[in-house]
Amino acid sequence: MVEKVEHFLRGVAQARLSALLLDYDGTLAPFSADRKQAVPYAGVTRVLQSISGAGRTRLVIVTGRDAREVGPLLRLDPPPEIWGAHGLQRLQPDGTCEMPEIPMLVAQALDDARRWLIYQGLEELAEMKPGSIAVHWRSLSETAASESRSRILLGWFRMAERNSLKLLEFDGGVELRMPDLDKGDAVRTILKEVGPNAPVAYLGDDATDEHAFEALACRGLTVLVRPTQRRTSAQVWFKPPEDVLEFLSCWEEATAGLPKSQSAGSSR
């Protein structure tokens, strides 16, 4: 593991509390044509359960999905805090879900966007989420995906402009959403809550994770998780799943027992 990561993990071993922020699809779980079947890579749930149980990590999932979809796939007990819809929605471990109110005009525009997909015969690719609508073309051939993208954007560009919505392209799809919040806002909220001394790491694979990398840039460890490199603001690159599992195992080891700083001081 590179020196930067080892140095960061030494800080985690000494801290009373650290924050581990993780994207889900492409980071903890492989992409699956059926999104409802996208279970984590082997070993991920076990190591996250152990990290969570040790009580020294604030574990947070930050996903583009509806936050309520992740718990049944990840199967942690208790469930972690989950930010959904790229930072719009916050689901607490006790089941409380916070979400900004969706203005009537936005709801109508999203409904128009859905009708455009029906008109184009592309409704099957749609995912309706709180405050947004996404289309996934990962299951299509390259030609069909490119053709679908053109047809969708033909209608959605104008809808985005007219209603001040955000058009967000991600790996394998596009999303039309409320403009207010993104994954960077989720990171900024958590940074405020954990305070200035807690080590914080963020792992993600998608273009939408770049907002999170930028929000954490001078403050924590940022990791791009992808089979191949790409232009990124992240400091480090991990290949899934091996590098991710190795990192999580090292985190597990670093946070088992008392913080190193305390255990050293209390040895006598």
Ligand SMILES: [Mg+2]
């Ligand atoms: Mg992802």
